Amino acid sequence: MIRRTHHARDRGIPDATVARLPLYLRALNALAERGTLTVSSEELAAAAGVNSAKVRKDLSHLGSYGTRGVGYDVQYLIYQISRELGLTQDWAVAIVGVGNLGRALANYGGFVSRGFRIAALFDADPAVVGERIAGLVVEHVDALESVIKDRGISIVVIATPASAAQDVCDRVIAAGVTSILNFAPVVLAVPPEVNVRKVDLSIELQILAFHEQRKANGGPIMADQWPDEVGHVRERSMGAGS
Amino acid sequence: MIRRTHHARDRGIPDATVARLPLYLRALNALAERGTLTVSSEELAAAAGVNSAKVRKDLSHLGSYGTRGVGYDVQYLIYQISRELGLTQDWAVAIVGVGNLGRALANYGGFVSRGFRIAALFDADPAVVGERIAGLVVEHVDALESVIKDRGISIVVIATPASAAQDVCDRVIAAGVTSILNFAPVVLAVPPEVNVRKVDLSIELQILAFHEQRKANGGPIMADQWPDEVGHVRERSMGAGS
DNA sequence: CGGTGTGAAGTTGTTCACAGCT
DNA sequence: AGCTGTGAACAACTTCACACCG
Numbered sequence: 001m002i003r004r005t006h007h008a009r010d011r012g013i014p015d016a017t018v019a020r021l022p023l024y025l026r027a028l029n030a031l032a033e034r035g036t037l038t039v040s041s042e043e044l045a046a047a048a049g050v051n052s053a054k055v056r057k058d059l060s061h062l063g064s065y066g067t068r069g070v071g072y073d074v075q076y077l078i079y080q081i082s083r084e085l086g087l088t089q090d091w092a093v094a095i096v097g098v099g100n101l102g103r104a105l106a107n108y109g110g111f112v113s114r115g116f117r118i119a120a121l122f123d124a125d126p127a128v129v130g131e132r133i134a135g136l137v138v139e140h141v142d143a144l145e146s147v148i149k150d151r152g153i154s155i156v157v158i159a160t161p162a163s164a165a166q167d168v169c170d171r172v173i174a175a176g177v178t179s180i181l182n183f184a185p186v187v188l189a190v191p192p193e194v195n196v197r198k199v200d201l202s203i204e205l206q207i208l209a210f211h212e213q214r215k216a217n218g219g220p221i222m223a224d225q226w227p228d229e230v231g232h233v234r235e236r237s238m239g240a241g242s
Numbered sequence: 243m244i245r246r247t248h249h250a251r252d253r254g255i256p257d258a259t260v261a262r263l264p265l266y267l268r269a270l271n272a273l274a275e276r277g278t279l280t281v282s283s284e285e286l287a288a289a290a291g292v293n294s295a296k297v298r299k300d301l302s303h304l305g306s307y308g309t310r311g312v313g314y315d316v317q318y319l320i321y322q323i324s325r326e327l328g329l330t331q332d333w334a335v336a337i338v339g340v341g342n343l344g345r346a347l348a349n350y351g352g353f354v355s356r357g358f359r360i361a362a363l364f365d366a367d368p369a370v371v372g373e374r375i376a377g378l379v380v381e382h383v384d385a386l387e388s389v390i391k392d393r394g395i396s397i398v399v400i401a402t403p404a405s406a407a408q409d410v411c412d413r414v415i416a417a418g419v420t421s422i423l424n425f426a427p428v429v430l431a432v433p434p435e436v437n438v439r440k441v442d443l444s445i446e447l448q449i450l451a452f453h454e455q456r457k458a459n460g461g462p463i464m465a466d467q468w469p470d471e472v473g474h475v476r477e478r479s480m481g482a483g484s
Numbered sequence: 485c486g487g488t489g490t491g492a493a494g495t496t497g498t499t500c501a502c503a504g505c506t
Numbered sequence: 507a508g509c510t511g512t513g514a515a516c517a518a519c520t521t522c523a524c525a526c527c528g
Binding site for chain 4: 040041042056057059060064066067068069070071072
């Protein structure tokens with residue numbers, strides 16, 4: 001299936017490590033701004049909220065960029081991580097779906113700050129098309145394919161309603177996009193070479209609720225029954241043949 | 243012994259499983275709406291985008307709710323997962339920071355749909371305080387503590403600028419909140435009994451960029467040097483030896 | 485038969501602890 | 507002395523494969 005094992009060159013960076021590199025990068029940028037020149041794994045770990053052994057192992061996957069007895073050169077490490085993440089080039093990003101969330105994303109400074117440039121906004125609603133947001137004119141989603149090709153867009157953010165997401169997804173993939181950030185609450189079906197990351201607000205809340213509930217009722221086992229009026233019995237209800 | 247599974251009884255559901263339950267729940271709701279009565283692990287797996295063995299193992303952590311040879315009763319499973327996640331009660335949620343993102347969250351229907359009720363909006367900007375959004379009047383952040391207590395708010399969403407996030411975090415924790423969903427791009431420092439989940443838009447993009455870059459340059463090793471000359475000559479290999 | 489529930493094997497990620505470099 | 511880099515132990519998660527049941 002999805003195996004990312006090419007006979008390991010230096011380039012076999014574990015997913016878990018990749019997910020933490022942006023965190024280190026942010027911490028390093030903060031340190032750099034304060035004029036810090038070098039940082040130990042211990043300090044970087046504290047700033048990123050992880051364990052120091054993890055920092056050292058993560059960074060060792062990029063190469064030996066530290067100095068024993070001293071630590072890591074902040075600027076050098078920023079450069080190496082940026083390069084590894086591909087942030088030394090800039091990426092043209094399109095946002096599809098300019099509702100509340102799409103607008104928030106378009107106006108979100110954090111995107112632009114590193115390597116990412118929002119190059120197009122799309123919506124299907126004629127009332128929204130033509131509107132100017134964050135310096136861009138919203139285009140009709142009909143133009144998706146041509147704009148993606150013309151502007152070299154390589155990452156697409158889907159911020160449409162759930163019902164439109166799969167269709168948009170299919171179209172951008174057909175247009176050659178292989179990296180998608182999906183905010184719609186659906187599981188997108190994509191071919192294996194396409195990379196999808198998902199951000200789902202309500203799932204995050206549900207996970208919090210789980211832990212909150214567990215904290216609340218110290219552990220007693222709750223009644224394992226339906227509310228009475230439902231009157232459900234396990235063995236039934238599937239009797240009907242097709 | 244920093245063991246997450248402290249004195250838990252048989253209800254020790256793995257984190258990875260908890261994170262997938264909302265996914266199953268959504269898939270099951272979709273099935274229920276189409277009138278489906280039972281579902282096999284294979285079908286549910288397809289709908290949730292995971293492997294079927296994973297579905298069975300995940301569900302087995304909740305109890306034996308399937309029927310061999312048949313599958314799972316959709317309604318019954320919806321109820322059990324909802325109960326496990328704590329969605330049979332409803333949770334009062336506050337959003338702090340009513341910028342673009344905060345507004346989008348306040349208006350996002352997905353929250354309200356299951357168990358979550360947005361009970362307060364806060365901002366520090368006097369120009370925003372008093373504004374009516376999604377049926378709620380934005381309150382000044384000064385009222386944070388009292389409103390949290392009065393309305394029984396148990397989950398707080400932080401959608402402030404990075405600079406304000408830690409302060410807001412400290413205050414809501416002091417007011418008794420132990421579940422936080424953080425959208426600000428900072429690592430929040432919290433005591434161990436507090437649960438923080440983080441959603442970071444720019445980190446997701448950076449992870450995508452990493453994979454996109456790797457796809458682009460099939461595998462050749464790139465120049466491993468500073469643009470200028472920093473003179474770090476790479477000298478690797480000879481790793482093990484002990 | 486068809487499909488769940490689950491030991492066991494396999495994989496990935498985390499943490500420890502220390503050798504070895506600066 | 508101090509701190510990195512890393513084998514090795516450990517822990518978590520995933521997948522397999524099959525006994526068992528309806």
